[in-house]
Amino acid sequence: MKNFGYVTPKTLEEASGLLAQPGAAAMGGGTDLLGVIKDGLLPSPPKTVVNLKKLPELSGLTEREDGLHVGAAVTLAEISENETVKAKWPALADAARSVATPNLRNTATLGGNLCQDIRCWYYRYPDILGGRINCARKEGHLCSAMMGENRYHSIFGAAKVCETPCTGKCPAHTDISAYMELLRAGKVEEAARVILEVNPMPAITSRVCAHFCMEGCNRNTYDESLNVGAVERYLGDYILEHKDVFMKAPEGENGLKISIIGSGPAGLTAAYYLRQSGYGVTIYEKQPEAGGCLTYAIPPYRLPKNVVRSFISALEAMGVKIVCSCQIGQDKTLDEIVKASDSVMLDTGTWKRPLIGLAGEELTRFGLEFLIDVNNYVRERPGSRVVVVGGGNVAMDVAITAKRLGCPEVAMVCLEQRDSMPANEEEVARALEEGILIHNGWGPKEVVRTDGKVTGMVFKHCPKVLDETGRFNPVYEEDNVMELQADIIMMAIGQKADLDFLEGAYKIETERGRIKALDGCRTTEAGIFAGGDVTTGPATVIKAIASGKEAAISVNQYCGLKELPVEKTARLRLHEKLAAFDTRCRGEKEAVKSPMLEVHERDMDKEDLGCIAPELAKGEANRCFNCGCLAVNPSDTANMLYAMDAKIVTNRRTISSEEFFGIHTRVQEVLEKGEIVKEVIVPYLPKGAVARYDKYRIRKSIDFAVLAVAGYYRLEDGVVKDVSMVLGAVAPVPMKMKEAESYLTGKKLTEETAREAAEIALKDAIPLAMNGYKIDMAKVMVRRFLGF
């Protein structure tokens, strides 16, 4: 066991202060905490353990007017042997006596029992045997019980104890599992609104996003990632089909004017969230049409222009003004715009060609410019032998576009090996399918010219791209060369930001040729914000969207207004207490595949990838694990105290049973830092009530409940007048069976009503592969609890 300091505070105040320090842990009897420390389960071992047993406020077991007051430091042995408890709250004595062993009960305290850590075997797996299991409740994000050994786990869903990895991987932190859950419940509109909290254009991202979320998907461990993109596209198209519902103009104007320079994804996102809030937003775009890279760089076979236009027209319908063909620096100066606006956002992107100092470079063509021309309907075959230099997504777009425009021979050359190319895997696959040659591991050396015309290119071998620290630092073999014949060479090896428009008039600092963005997309000039590629260098659309939202929030703060409507919606969205999933998800090994055009059917303007039918989208949502922790709450006394509606008194407040036991799945979520459970007040049961604690377990001692029923009921002439029922060990929290309670109230208690109550109590259960038996067993236990 890692050493720690042990402090015994004399007053509650001192204890609270000590516990508020980082690295401090509270200890009651220690029978849970010491085991947790010995097994190395905590992210970092505590530096100080604070002994709470000696605090006078935490001791004492007394009967008072409002019920039984049990100090948090009272041992379980004292509770189970106390004559008053045995006479008036016998079920509580039973619950306390069912914990662990007689010897442990001599030390274990009530407070410790309520605040103990969970008992899942994945979580408790000792790190000395082959290393720790980093489950969702630790630093990891995968609960192995979903697909693994789960006979004692939850039958009512999982606790969201960490950020789901799909959400974590998404630059915009889209709450993917939440919208999948809503989609399963048939709530399409609500599902769509979850995406709109972070991303106003899912119809676009679903088509072009690199979908980092799918790399994070926990299903990858077992079979195939959820096809998030296909589901997102269904919802994205749904939003555009109902844009009058989702993209409404604000109810009133707030009178503030925001100017956005550049209409790429970052600028459009900022415009959407700011306009929603009532700002007057004007976007300036140098091209004849808005959309930035969405309109001009990404080819239409990946992103049809009508999708982009539909989204932009919806923004315009919201009242966003878009001024096209307006180059800042020429048609209007930055100074003019800044002076006429309350705040300005810069999203000018990276559209300039970087020069690498190659002999004959002036004869090559800039790949991005070629794409812009094609998107401007200059649909000419660029040449007959095309060589594309670069291995990223832009290079892929250039090569495939050239091929589809009729170039018979298209070759790509990049430094990286096939498996580490910066382009997405599916883009590489698409290029290969269409007959594009990819030469990996070569860097440009020289352009071969004859009579001032390009006739080919010489490449030098590049065995290594990254150095030991993982930085880009290619090594070349100058003598190992390859020559490719070509009549046109397209360079797609990077893009630079054009910052001439800044004109030095403002103190906007730049860094490596980009605008320096501070926290919240601020620039060094107050009131001017920046987002998108101009701050990050060429990146993904979703990253630009994330910065667009961040910029919108900062602009709003700068203007001194309260939170944006989108911040409020995200904050107030109701989260289900326990994450539910479809029990069939385990078996659905294969992800839905979006239809893809055959190679011979593809051309420039037809979209390659089709959408999936709504029922398939829902079916794919069914595959989502809705990842969380499936361990059950291990405390016996918690079940009984919740059933008796005890109050939890801390050094700061009194917490209801419902809140303390029923909602949060970790004590750290209920208790603030430095907050200590002082005592528990157990109210008197109604006169004549029968209370019981039934615990089913494999061994008679030192075993946690496989199932437990806690509660009481009171009959008058055989009719149920009061009833309270809690199921333990069925979920990450004790489950109060409210529906079954209200069913029973006022009914005659018969075998039939007891049976029906048991059915109601278990009707929402979602069993895992091995714990379906718990449902049947729990029904029997509920019936027995009711006397049948």
Next chain:
Amino acid sequence: MKEIVRKVITIHVNGKTYDIPVGTGRYEMPESETLSHTLRDRLGLTGLKIGCDQGACGCCTVIMDGKAVTSCMTLTMDCDGKTITTIEGLADRATGELDGLQQAFLDNCGYQCGFCTPGIIMTAKAFLEEHENPTEEEVREALAGNYCRCGTHYTAVESVMAYVQKRKEERQ
């Protein structure tokens, strides 16, 4: 004048008093040490065993202020001023004669490998101090936290019951 401030805790074990210096020095006890290690490694009382080190097997049981506790789940820092009895302290200190309960285990073949026996005897001892005439069921329940992996727990219970019977006869 040199002043040395030392943190010391005092425990009374098997009739002897020990002052244990606390600290991070070589011969000092760290604050995070459990009673099982203090008794075994510092005091040489190796009768108690560390089995699971999680409070589940009961092999480390000692009697503290009359109550049986798992010493592996007890911090020695919490034992300041307490009176502790281990298996070594059961026999008569003057004559060395075994405690009646120990003798009963000998007479009834109450153990096989003996690893769990000190824990079982200490748990039973604390229990029998408080319960004059327990039934076998009550004894079994009291011993619920002591595990015997040889499968000799049946004869352990028989030994305890034999002692109960004998004690009853002697007292009459």
